[in-house]
Amino acid sequence: MNNLEELKEQIIKNVEQLNEEVVIELAKKALEVGIEPLSLLEIINEGMNKVGILYEKKDYYIADLIMAGIIFKEVLALDKMTMHFQNEYSKKVGKVVLGTVQGDIHDIGKDIFKGMLETNGFKVIDLGVDVSKESFTKVIIENTPDIVALSGVLTYTIEPMKEIVDNLVEAGIRDQVKVIIGANHITKDTCKYIGADGFANDASAGTKICLEWMNEQGVVDDEKSSIR
Incomplete structure (x- = not known):
């Protein structure tokens, strides 16, 4: 070795x-x-x-x-x-609104994801923990992000996540953003139920998905990405 x-x-x-x-x-x-x-x-x-x-x-x-x-x-x-x-990243590759959904106060996974996003050139607007659907929607309307990231460690956060996505639909802005959800308990079926565009069980996988979405828009330089 x-x-x-x-x-x-x-x-x-x-x-x-x-x-x-x-x-x-x-x-x-x-x-x-x-x-x-x-x-x-x-x-x-x-x-x-x-x-x-x-x-x-x-x-x-x-x-x-x-x-x-x-x-x-x-x-x-x-x-x-x-x-x-x-x-390396004086020019931001994209904007992400991030938060732990209502009913959950865990922030460790969220903070690690935030760190990985920022090191890959994203501007991150961190709403913190226990964030309501109304707060998410308000900030999204005000800041027009490329991506919305919903975090939730506890299994019952599935419903608050779905409520946030539904609220974006009601506000007429769902098709303007990509939605990614992150937690160990999230599966493909859960993601489909919530109505998100993607999901990840760890920060690295989530960052890769976000970079791929921005790459589809021609924003990301693959050579500068930390995620392979």
Whole structure:
């Protein structure tokens, strides 16, 4: 195994184990030896996915998810990461209105998705958590985004998601935006029931979908995308 591959595996392992200080030092080393910021982001995300699996198995708790989110944000805040993304994406590729739907106050998955969207050149309007259909619709009308992203960790958020999409139909603006929904419990059938255009069970997959939608409009440069 070469040194870069070993470094990658060490980063993934330490993200999974929530070793905050070790991850930051390894991330700095990765950038110093030439790993691109976008590639580093994907490596961190692999570790985040492993944390999510441990949470689903009930080996990790909500506090562990919060710590994983903190680690992700700290890597994004490294000087070489912020410098790269500020220079690389001075022109935004698209606008996303994002929020956790009414009845749910979980924001970790939403925040990770927001970070990945922003590092891929999107402008993100984050409405926070427990957001009503009326608030979503109002902000969408005022800001004319390309994409609306609905997050919800709890299974009963399916209905609030559907109500938001239905409200966009009633307001006559549904055909003006793409709607993506994100949560571990979402399936193809659930997505169809809600009336969304797409769904994702993790931030990386969701970002890829958003980039593909913008690419269809001729906006995204595939060479600059962090998602392959």
